[in-house]
Amino acid sequence: MTSGYALTVRFTTRDAAAAQRFDALVARTLEGIRKEPGTLVYVVHVPEDEPLVRVFYELYADRAAFEAHEEQEHTKQMLLEREQYLVSTEVAFLNELDGKRPAPSEAT
Incomplete structure (x- = not known):
């Protein structure tokens, strides 16, 4: 595998109700993300x-x-909907230097 590409994103939600709605949006989005082969x-x-x-x-x-x-499409939809729940977003893009990660599953 080539070196990984990562990011962290810190979202601050408006209030407790917005946090719950944001969490529901994330849960729906994760249904599609779990099927993305390159998302580790x-x-x-x-x-x-x-x-x-x-x-x-x-x-x-x-x-x-x-x-x-x-x-x-699921990512684009999340990007469209998320702003209504947030007061701030901070993104840091990361290039992998070294570390430990799960081994790829062995073929059966």
């Missing part, structure tokens, strides 16, 4: 003591896999 990790976290914040960690096989993810 797509995980949403809630930081301790920050109930209105969501931090996404996304790992793709490479930049092309990320670009393919961005072109999916």
Whole structure:
């Protein structure tokens, strides 16, 4: 595998109700993301003591896999809908240097 391509995104939602609606949007979007072969990790976290914040960690096989993810209809729909629930978005793009990751499944 070529080096991974990753990003973190920190979303701050407007209030508790917006956080719930945002979470529902994410859950619907994940249905499609789980089928993307180049999306290796797509995980949403809630930081301790920050109930209105969501931090996404996304790992793709490479930049092309990320670009393919961005072109999916479910991703485009999330990008359209999410802003109504948010007060801020911070994105950090990451190039993989070194680390540990799950081994690819062995062929049966």
